[in-house]
Amino acid sequence: MHLVARLAAILSLRTGPQTLPAAPGLLTAIVVVDLLLSVAVLSTGLDFGQALLMVAMSIGAGLLFCYAALYLRSLSNRFLQTATALFGTDIIITLVAMPLSFIAIQQLAPDGTGTLGPDVALGLLIVTVWVLAVVGGIFRHALELSWPAALAVALAYVVVTASITL
Numbered sequence: 001m002h003l004v005a006r007l008a009a010i011l012s013l014r015t016g017p018q019t020l021p022a023a024p025g026l027l028t029a030i031v032v033v034d035l036l037l038s039v040a041v042l043s044t045g046l047d048f049g050q051a052l053l054m055v056a057m058s059i060g061a062g063l064l065f066c067y068a069a070l071y072l073r074s075l076s077n078r079f080l081q082t083a084t085a086l087f088g089t090d091i092i093i094t095l096v097a098m099p100l101s102f103i104a105i106q107q108l109a110p111d112g113t114g115t116l117g118p119d120v121a122l123g124l125l126i127v128t129v130w131v132l133a134v135v136g137g138i139f140r141h142a143l144e145l146s147w148p149a150a151l152a153v154a155l156a157y158v159v160v161t162a163s164i165t166l
Helices: 003-011 024-042 048-072 076-107 118-143 147-165
Strands: none
Touching (some): 024 048, 024 076, 048 076, 118 147
8 A cells, every 4th residue: 555545544543553664764754754844834934943943843752752652561663653654644734734824824923922713723623633633543553542542642742742833
């Protein structure tokens, strides 16, 4: 199965990261693409250097969180596939949500003032719920957890990674 089709299956919660190859080169390429894409989005509202630093720190925190969660469950052999799933799905979600992100960045001033329109706020809420479901699905498979436990891990992951860029 093609990589994009596998990521689409993960995004639709039909499968988990176990369907992805455990390839260091693939993970590196996906992380680089995710970094570049996320910096491109954030740099529309921030200085390029600031956006690069924030995204690099968020990615580092995500990789560390992923490895630590797997290590604590004695499943660190699943790191490559799990991290590839997390960052591969993030690329697709970022692409889908990019127009919404640009509108949100325009509505919010750089100093944090401004307000989001209700339609933009609702759109961001929907994307956030989708991200939590996808990350929860990935951790459910990778860590062999129930849905409630996986969603708790997903929430912690999203809080850790997103708090750096907010």
